Amino acid sequence: MEKITTIDSTAIPIMRDNIDTDILIPKQFLKNILKTGYGKNLFYDWRYEKPNKPNPDFILNKPERQGAEILISGENFGCGSSREHAVWALKDWGFRVVIAGGYSDIFYMNSTKNGLLAIILPKDEREFLAQAPADAKITVDLPNQEVRYAGKTFHFDIDPLWKHKFVNGLDDIGITMNYEQQIEDYEAKIPSFN
Amino acid sequence: MSKTMFDKIWDKHVITGEPGEPQLIYVDLQLVHEVTSPQAFEGLRENHRKVRRPDKTFATMDHNVPTKDIFNVQDAIARKQIDTLKKNTDEFGVRLAGMGDEDQGIVHVIGPQLGLTQPGMVIVCGDSHTSTHGAFGSIAFGIGTSEVEHVLATQTIWQTKPKTMGIHVHGKLPKGVFAKDIIMGIIAQEGVAFGVGYAAEFYGDTIRDMSMEGRMTICNMAVEGGAKMGNIQPDQKTFDYVSGRKYAPKNMAKAIEYWKQFTTDDESAYDKIIDFDVSDLAPYVSWGTNPGMAIPVTGDFPAIKDEDDQKAYDYIGLKPGDKPKDIPIQWAFFGSCTNGRLSDLKIAAQYMKGHHIANGVTAWVVPGSRTVKEQAEKIGIDQIFKDAGCEWREPGCSACLAMNPDQVPAGVHCASTTNRNFEGRQGVGARTHLASPAMVAAATINGHFVDIRKEQI
Ligand code: SF4
Numbered sequence: 001m002e003k004i005t006t007i008d009s010t011a012i013p014i015m016r017d018n019i020d021t022d023i024l025i026p027k028q029f030l031k032n033i034l035k036t037g038y039g040k041n042l043f044y045d046w047r048y049e050k051p052n053k054p055n056p057d058f059i060l061n062k063p064e065r066q067g068a069e070i071l072i073s074g075e076n077f078g079c080g081s082s083r084e085h086a087v088w089a090l091k092d093w094g095f096r097v098v099i100a101g102g103y104s105d106i107f108y109m110n111s112t113k114n115g116l117l118a119i120i121l122p123k124d125e126r127e128f129l130a131q132a133p134a135d136a137k138i139t140v141d142l143p144n145q146e147v148r149y150a151g152k153t154f155h156f157d158i159d160p161l162w163k164h165k166f167v168n169g170l171d172d173i174g175i176t177m178n179y180e181q182q183i184e185d186y187e188a189k190i191p192s193f194n
Numbered sequence: 195m196s197k198t199m200f201d202k203i204w205d206k207h208v209i210t211g212e213p214g215e216p217q218l219i220y221v222d223l224q225l226v227h228e229v230t231s232p233q234a235f236e237g238l239r240e241n242h243r244k245v246r247r248p249d250k251t252f253a254t255m256d257h258n259v260p261t262k263d264i265f266n267v268q269d270a271i272a273r274k275q276i277d278t279l280k281k282n283t284d285e286f287g288v289r290l291a292g293m294g295d296e297d298q299g300i301v302h303v304i305g306p307q308l309g310l311t312q313p314g315m316v317i318v319c320g321d322s323h324t325s326t327h328g329a330f331g332s333i334a335f336g337i338g339t340s341e342v343e344h345v346l347a348t349q350t351i352w353q354t355k356p357k358t359m360g361i362h363v364h365g366k367l368p369k370g371v372f373a374k375d376i377i378m379g380i381i382a383q384e385g386v387a388f389g390v391g392y393a394a395e396f397y398g399d400t401i402r403d404m405s406m407e408g409r410m411t412i413c414n415m416a417v418e419g420g421a422k423m424g425n426i427q428p429d430q431k432t433f434d435y436v437s438g439r440k441y442a443p444k445n446m447a448k449a450i451e452y453w454k455q456f457t458t459d460d461e462s463a464y465d466k467i468i469d470f471d472v473s474d475l476a477p478y479v480s481w482g483t484n485p486g487m488a489i490p491v492t493g494d495f496p497a498i499k500d501e502d503d504q505k506a507y508d509y510i511g512l513k514p515g516d517k518p519k520d521i522p523i524q525w526a527f528f529g530s531c532t533n534g535r536l537s538d539l540k541i542a543a544q545y546m547k548g549h550h551i552a553n554g555v556t557a558w559v560v561p562g563s564r565t566v567k568e569q570a571e572k573i574g575i576d577q578i579f580k581d582a583g584c585e586w587r588e589p590g591c592s593a594c595l596a597m598n599p600d601q602v603p604a605g606v607h608c609a610s611t612t613n614r615n616f617e618g619r620q621g622v623g624a625r626t627h628l629a630s631p632a633m634v635a636a637a638t639i640n641g642h643f644v645d646i647r648k649e650q651i
Contacts, residue, residue, distance in 0.1 A: 001241075031271045033232035033278045035240075084233075084339060113340045172340070173243070176348045179218060182209050183350060186220050191452055193443030 001115040003169030007096060007140045009069035012059055013130035014043075019073055020080030021107065025089040035114075038085055039092030060093075064134040072130050073100040077118075078107025087114045097140050099126060099147065112162050113172060121147065125154045142167055196459035198358045199427045200393045203333050203456055207316050209350060216352040222315035222332075224345050225301045226253035226288065228279040229597070230320030234343035235282040245286040246349045252310055253283050254291040256300045259590030260598045261560050264293055272598055286346075297440075299563020299589045302326040302531035306410065307565055309439025313428035313453040318345055323531050323613065325417045329409035330436070331428030331456050333393070336417070356422065359392040360464035363400040365473035370647040372541070373408030374533060374611070374630035376400070377415040378478035378488050380470050386486040389421025392466070395458065396426050400472050406435040407537040414532045415613050418485040427457050479518040479643050480615045480628040482506035487615070488628065491518045491645045509617050510625050511605070518643035521627060525608035526557040526584075526638040527620070528631060530594040533611035534562025536569050538631040542611075543578040545635035545646070550583050552641030557584040558600070560592040582639070596621045609637040 029041045047058050054061045071090065077100035078086060087110045090098065097117045111118045117140070121129075129138060129149055139148040142163065147154045165175065176183075197205075204219070211217030231253070238245070245251055258272035267273040276293065283290040291297035297304055302323055305311040313331035318324060320342045327334035337351065345351050363376060381388075394416045401409065409426050416424025433450045436442050443449035461467060476490035483506040489495065495516045498504050507513060512521065528534070528542050539561065551557050559579045561567035567589050570576055576586045592600040594612040596619065602608045604623025611634050615626035629643065637643045 033275055034236050035233045036236075088233075110340075171241075172352070173241070173344050173347045176218065176344065176350055176352070179210055179350075182218075183220070183348065186209050187349075190220075190222075191448075193445045193449035193452070 001165075001169050001171035001174065002096075004096060004115070004117050004142055004166045006142065007069055008137045009096075009140075010065070010067065010135060011070035011072050011129065011132055011138050012065050012068045013072040014059060015072070015074050015127070015130055017074035017101070018076045018079055021078055021083050021086035022080050024078070024086040025083070030083060030085050035088045036092050038089035039094065042089040042093045062134070067094065069094060069096045070138055070140065071095045071098045072126055073098065075101035077101070077103050078111075079104040084110045084114070087111050087116050091116055099129065101126065112165065115166070115169075115171065117142065117166055119147065119156045119158070121154055121156055128152065196463040198360075198395060198458045198463040199331060199456045200333060200358050200395060200423075200425055201463065203314055203316070204355055206314070207333075213355055216354050218350050219316055219353050221318050221345050221349055221351055222250060223305075223310055223317045224251045224342070225305055225310075225317070225319035225324070226251060226279075226283075226342070227257055227301050227319070227321065228255050228275040229257045230339050231282065231342055232275060232278045233339050234320075234346055235286065237343040238286070238346060243347045245288055245346045248287040248289070250349060251288045251346065252291075252305075252308075253279060253288050254298055254301050254304055255279060255293055255590075256298075257591045257595065257597050259293060259588065259592075261558075261587040261590045261592045261600055264588040264590075267598075269598060296564055299561075299566065300531045300534060300591055302410075302414065303534060303562035303566065306330065306406070306435070307439070307563055309436050309442035312436055312443070312449070313432055314456050318351060322417050323414050325422065325424045326410050326414040326531055328416070328423050328425035329406065329413040330432055331426060331453065333423060333425065335422045356391055356393045357465040358463070359389065359394045359421070360458070360461060360467045361394055361396045361470060362398045362467060363396055363470045363472060364398040365400060365471045367400060367472050368475060368647060370632065371472070371475050371477055372630040372632060373404060373411040375475055375478045376470070376472055377412045377418075378480070378485065378628065379472075379475055380468070381415065381419045381486050382478065382488045383470070384419060384468060386418060386484050387420040388468075389416060389419040392421050393423040393425060394419070394421040395464070396424065397458065401426055402429070405537060406431055407535050410535070411532055415485065418613055428453050477630060477633050477646060479521075479633065480626070481510065481512060481516075481518070483509055483615055483617050485613065485615060485628060489518070491633070491643055493517070521607050521642060523552070523609045523627075523637045523641055523643070524555055524606045525602050526551070526555060526634055527560070527593045527602070527608055527610040527612065528558065528584075528634060529560030529562060529592055530612040531562065531591075532613040533631050534560065534566065536566050538611065539566070539570050539575055542631040542635040543575045545632050546582045546584070546639065547578050549639045551638045555638055555641060557582075557638045558587055558593060559584050560587045560600075561589045563589050584638070593620050595619060596624070602626075609634040609643065
């Protein structure tokens with residue numbers, strides 16, 4: 001998994017509450033065989049007027065917004081079905097951080113498994129960040145658990161275990177590989193019946 | 195303190211971690227199929243990882259296989275998943291029983307059939323009916339795609355140990371009543387969530403006297419009662435079943451010696467006990483849209499007590515007070531990992547022999563594996579089904595989940611030997627009625643369900 005320490009990036013605000021996984025990636029796009037390729041259909045129903053005809057007014061389609069790695073949103077982000085594809089789609093589009101008022105448990109767990117940093121900030125702080133112009137950079141400093149912009153610093157909480165995972169770029173598999181010796185010892189003791 | 199079989203197997207597999215927290219558990223066997231594995235292999239590739247133990251991994255194709263014309267996969271996505279599994283297993287050195295292979299079949303049918311499934315093991319697969327393998331005295335459960343990748347890479351999985359529940363099944367099974375009726379009866383009595391958070395162990399004289407196939411049917415559907423795992427202690431029947439199979443241990447005597455330790459000390463070891471007497475059990479039929487919405491064939495459909503019931507009746511097109519015999523059966527499906535084994539087809543054929551299916555009924559017989567198909571053909575069962583007017587098809591999951599062209603049409607009532615009667619499960623708008631193979635055979639002949647204990651068919 002890609003490490004996340006400090007990210008300086010422009011941001012995209014989509015300040016709606018209860019953005020569910022169906023909005024993030026509708027079910028007709030789930031039948032893929034990869035974890036990648038979902039980005040073009042992220043926010044599909046909002047993003048396209050007709051198949052293949054982007055809605056020029058939707059923020060993700062605006063030329064000046066391309067390349068943003070931070071998504072700012074409302075309460076209860078990622079609710080609905082458990083599909084891991086929602087996280088894959090955000091990552092594939094290029095987001096590395098989401099800043100919202102809260103997340104569904106399953107979405108949050110899926111984000112930790114896939115290297116998407118999901119931060120919780122209160123509404124007034126998110127609204128302040130959402131005002132940032134398209135070319136303004138916001139700093140997400142994970143080691144210090146801070147989001148900084150325009151002279152202001154907002155603190156966020158994160159479970160030490162998840163922080164450790166992100167800062168060191170460890171996925172679950174990476175963490176388990178720290179137990180390689182124990183696994184080998186175990187394998188040496190498995191009885192053989194051949 | 196006394197321990198359950200489950201405790202003993204679990205304890206033997208812990209690599210690190212304390213009870214009550216996630217523990218790292220060693221996995222002895224991972225079964226892989228085409229639908230839940232592509233992203234897992236892709237993840238390995240992205241991170242330059244290998245499959246740690248290809249020798250403890252076995253892949254097959256089942257969910258997407260069209261069972262009419264097996265080599266003509268018309269659905270582009272299905273074909274892509276099938277081709278991808280072939281490519282992935284080649285690249286990562288995993289054994290594959292692909293389409294047309296003599297070992298191909300539903301993942302939960304071929305595991306036991308090939309002797310891959312053995313007592314004392316921890317077995318996982320990206321499919322919830324992995325509980326089936328618990329019938330051999332193993333710990334077996336379904337996992338998600340990230341977990342599939344984790345097991346491929348490390349041969350281990352992080353899990354929090356569930357509580358244990360003993361399900362005491364006792365009494366002599368009446369004629370015409372089968373393992374399927376027992377598990378449907380338990381779920382109808384206890385509800386679809388009674389097993390959440392538990393590993394369920396079935397025990398008692400009924401289980402002891404039951405065939406391995408029957409035991410598999412019971413453990414298969416444990417998950418429909420919310421239990422991620424269903425187990426049965428291994429005994430001589432288990433050992434005899436495994437013995438001599440393709441991937442069975444070469445030194446069986448030594449293996450059996452080891453397996454014999456996996457017993458439950460006494461009933462005080464369970465966190466909870468359920469009692470189920472089968473002496474007066476009737477055949478069961480599901481009327482609604484979850485497996486708990488089922489009644490004895492002699493019963494009436496229940497009154498509407500909540501919104502779920504209302505929705506179920508709206509979908510299924512029946513009403514309270516109706517009886518199973520009032521369901522106009524237009525379709526029948528024999529197969530799946532619940533009831534797609536040779537013994538299931540044999541029983542259905544017994545009822546089918548010398549009869550013809552009712553007018554207007556379409557009946558599909560889909561063997562659980564290629565071996566089941568070949569064995570059935572050898573003893574002439576295929577001919578009995580064909581003579582009765584059924585379609586004899588290729589092995590796969592087929593209309594159990596209708597991922598391929600194998601779909602039941604909208605509005606049609608289907609008598610089915612499968613395990614799930616959810617809305618849309620067998621096709622958009624399809625109406626599923628779960629029952630045992632014998633009950634489905636009788637319903638196919640009569641065009642409606644009958645009480646096979648009584649009626650001459
Ligand atoms: S037969 Fe049905 S329940 Fe069994 S593995 Fe296939 S789809 Fe799942």
